[in-house]
Amino acid sequence: MNILSYLQKVGRALMVPVATLPAAAILMGVGYWIDPDSWGAGNALAALFIKSGSAIIDNMSVLFAIGVAYGMSKDKDGAAALTGFVGFLVVTTLCSPAAVAMIQKMPVEQVPAAFGKINNQFVGILVGILSAEVYNRFSHVELPKALSFFSGRRLVPILVSFLMILVAFILMYVWPVIFGGLVSFGEHIQKLGSVGAGIYAFFNRLLIPVGLHHALNSVFWFDVAGINDIPNFLGGAQSIEAGKGIVGITGRYQAGFFPIMMFGLPGAALAIYQCARPENRAKVAGIMMAAAFAAFFTGITEPLEFSFMFVAPVLYVIHAFLTGVSVFIAASMHWIAGFGFSAGLVDLVLSSRNPLATHWYMLIPQGIVFFFLYYVVFRFTITKFNLMTPGRELAVSGDESDGYDVNVDTTGDSKETATETLARRYISAVGGSDNLTNIDACITRLRLNVKDAAAVNEGVAKRLGASGVIRLNKQSVQIIVGTQAESIASAMKIVLAKGPVAAASTTAAPVAAPAQPQAVPNAAKGIIATLVAPVTGEVVAIENVPDEAFASKAVGDGLAIQPTDKTVVAPIAGTVVKIFNTNHAFCLETENGIEIVVHMGLDTVALEGKGFKRLVEEGAKVSAGQAVLEMDLDFLNANARSMISPVVVSNIDDFSGVNLLASGHVVAGETKLYEIKG
Template sequence: MYNFLQRLGRSLMLPVAVLPAAAIIIGIANVLKAMNTAPTVAEFIFQCGLAVLEQLGLLFAIGVALGMAKKNDGSVALAAVVGYFVVTSVLKPEKLAGILRIKEDAINIGFDQMNNQNVFVGLLIGLIAAFCYNKFSATELPTALSFFSGKRLVPIMTAFLSVLLSLVLFFVWPFVYDGIVAFGKWIINFGPFGAFLYGVFNRLLIPTGLHHALNAVFWFDLGGINDIAKFQSGDGAIKGITGRYMAGFFPVMMFGVPAAALAMYQTAVSKQKKRVAGLMLAGSISAFFVGVTEPIEFAFMFAAPVLFVIHALLTGLSLFIAALFHWTAGFSFSAGLIDFLLSLVNPVSNYPLMLMVQGIVFFVIYYVVFRAAIQIFNLNTPGRGDEEIADPVADPSESDENSAKPAGKYSAMSAQIIDGLGGKENITTLTNCATRLRLEVDDIEKLNKNQIKQAGAAGVTTSGKHNVQVIIGTHVQQVADEVEKQMES
């Protein structure tokens, strides 16, 4: 179950990574609207960006299907599209009214949500499509039906199972919808304190990857909050309220995490500072500009868990303060500088520049608290004690004329990671999320964490007897591609 939930959390990153395109397009439209020039052009561009947000459910169905399937195959994506249209089409209020021969206003209001923005249905369909791919993609039918064997069978079986899901949802969905809305309203009624609780648990769940599932409740339309879509589109937004489950992340990711990195750098032993500087600088740039904080967080969350608890509490405090004063800004991907600049021209934002003032305060708080905690408790952060960083292994290809090629850049790093994982024969599955390699191995006892870290990884975590995560950073895709290439060679 743990591995299943972890893979599901990773799968959610694929559709989430598409959202920056919508934010940029809508941001351009808002700039034009603010300038009060070319209103027709501005509205056209705005609707183009909105088109992405209006397909969130379908995007999640495809993303989950690809992430949960054994391989990223096009047939599982097609199956997800087929299944999603089956469910959302038949359960539309107008369709149900015709089937049941009753007036449309007598249909439960929850069925109004059976559209291409329904993330919950997208998750279910994605899981069904992935199951059908894993189960039937290699199935051989009798000769008369052989044309439909293998991957062609996947969307067919998904369609049949989607009919059954439609039937189940017909009876269950009204209760599910009402329950989720009640939960969302319960959190909303906590006001700023609810934002605090969300911020704390958002960070604490990062080691498991389940923070994405929690985010879906507040950022998407699972409980009526739908913070991202409402903020970006303005549809149903309340100024000073919409965005409260996003705004508090800006001071933490743009200022707090880099301050923590600075504290870890300055408390490293002298001979280690140069090596720690490279790791912390790269992670800080990633956190500040694009809001990807995992390279730094994984550098201390297991080596010094007390710091991670402090980090979670400070994140909750940041969300609490922003919500208390109704300072709001929003993002489509994460709380970095790029999304913040786009928020400045979004009419839903409320005193967004105050978040930068709050960020400066949080920079000081993070730096002082982290440095004091590291020194008082003598914590093993990078460059200290057991966490001293070894010299990177030299890449023998550097002197080769082909070393400038992208593959050569990660060749030695990937080779050493494979060796540290016990060799390619010990690796059974390989996938990646935004910053981590996610693997399953036959024998976890063959793992050599020090060797993997020496290759350039920010950290290594294990769970159960077979699951391994290697924290790489924002260049994880290139490393994953090279690891896969070497495993197949």
């Protein structure tokens, strides 16, 4: 995965905590509007709204740690979120001023001020990413029996705790350098006047993703570098009394943000909405309207900025540049207004009464110009470069780690891939979207939950290419479709996201089935391949496998083995075309088109990978007898429904059948299992 794809994955994960921000912005904005003078100090209702909203805003850093860890986890499990929270607590506690003073044996007063800012978005995102990576790698690790309680998901918080000790140790030396460098940089920019104000605003926006903009803000807003000319509601009055307020210069680092927050970003939101795919616009409209209102009314822009910050970085750079231009214009024209919270409508109204405000009303026509500028630039850039802003991607259940591989066509709103078309017809075959309640897949079959299994049209499914339909009970159906099962299942979810699908007519016309790999022609129908046992154990006839899909040979013909050893090997030379993401089964394809499915145990997909370890990756070329999987047989025998393991030719219809060779005990990689006839 390249860096851009990884950042897009981070961007999608960030939408989890960002989704809470519009609520915080609206709550706080209403509170400030109710009590604009004392902001909650003199009004209980205003205080209620402000404190409710600030409970979210003040804890944004830990929300990022939790949300990113959860959003980037491969199975979206709550244990990943807990891991992110644990990691954040360890880092921020160890890097707090009191802890740094104790660890480095110094008085608290001598601890660098940078550690007072360690609780920020940068640390939250960093911890979330690291926690997710540890979770994805170690959440299925099985420890020895004596430590088995700490296996799997319970192991991850322990590992993350130790990792974050190392991270905190590094930050103890790196963080003051980063923070101090930004403060020094800001002090130099302050001397450049209006140009410096524009440069400051540009970097202020660029640093938003990592939360380091606060370091610059401390220079320009809170007098770190001796700047006491910011017209906030208390500091402005104090500046005048002290004789430090200079009309036309004060507030130059804030005024130009009003046209961006109140007008520019809402224009970007409109462009993002109009560029969304038609089927996604209703959802995008709700998100963009709430985010645009929050930006206009309160000046809180994170919900909007994080919606395109990582999925379309070029847009964010453009946004940072335009912010710099806006601040430069306002500072050059001496259109001055300050804010105490953020550059929204509430602060603009309040700023109009500040004695240092100068021509503040000119920021409104400037903002209208920036509304159209943002709209035109964003819409052109999104469409010209086909950027995946919210609503332009096809929503799928999961990401790269989920094991789906669907060829999605994003070049046109009305186009549908061949896999999606086939998936739509399978949905119709099972009674339409009204009858379908859950979709899953396992190597060669669609595992579906339906309201009524009797509504499934087996004839239509077989005309689509299915080799069998198995009704396990009134609500569970399995359709044998071959090794493309996962792709079809993923495409079915995409199709359902677009809208309802009607049930198939009982007189539906035949549909050509997808082409299957063909065996190399053989003049005589002789033996074209011989398989060896993939695992040591006892042979079980395929008809005696306690699973109707295998016993009926709907999945394919062959034999099964009750394993007695942990190593699973390739039964024939070929390419590993698929290893299920839970590592319980794999599929081989030989050079002459034979497709072999090795399925270790029955319903072992429910174990979510526990007890299995892959030794090769998809796409690897293996020789007969080469190790592919390793099993924890004690765990599997205790937890699986059955460890009887079918080894079948899934495209047996392309050949003349099999000659069974083995019975009784077989040895992995040595005993001949069966022959395939040409």
